[in-house]
Amino acid sequence: MDESLMIKAQELLDSGLGDTGRLEHIMNYIKKDKTLFKSDLKYLENMHDFLLEKIQKLEHESKSLKPNHLTLSEPRPSSNRKPLLADEDLDRILDEQEKRKQKNLVPRAESLRAENNKQKTSKLKQLFRNKKN
Structure with missing residues (x-):
């Protein structure tokens, strides 16, 4: 049984990406030590690469959204302004x-x-x- 292929298939299932039926079929073949079709192997690799790209993109976006200079815990400067009325x-x-x-x-x-x-x-x-x- 190829453990890395099994992990990739499980990660895709957990993420909700890909065809659930096809991924379960691939996992069953791997569990039974059957040889995967080349098309299934290519599908698994391509979908897993897509998943990794999506994760990297989300991580990059989340880093860019964080404020660099201000945090919520910093006190705001006090204002000496008085209301007009x-x-x-x-x-x-x-x-x-x-x-x-x-x-x-x-x-x-x-x-x-x-x-x-x-x-x-x-x-x-x-x-x-x-x-x-």
Whole structure:
């Protein structure tokens, strides 16, 4: 039994790469000390090379994503900045904005109600006219 081929096939199965049925077939042949077809041997080698390339690429990408100069444990420099507005001023501004919104909504709601009432009235008039005819 060729142990290195068995390891390659198992690594491919574990990674989820390749054809599961074909890899299991290759493993069974190796376990039974049967000679692998050249196409199976070539498939196993090519897929394992592909797996190694993918692993190297992922390792390279993960290294490049790590920040070099800052870590999360480093404290941030303190800021001597002061807010332009006090909390009370901000609250007052927000309250005024909310009041303006409410004032704008009330007339709109009233006009919508009036329009709705007009539509209902005209529908009722049509119904009565149709009933009379």
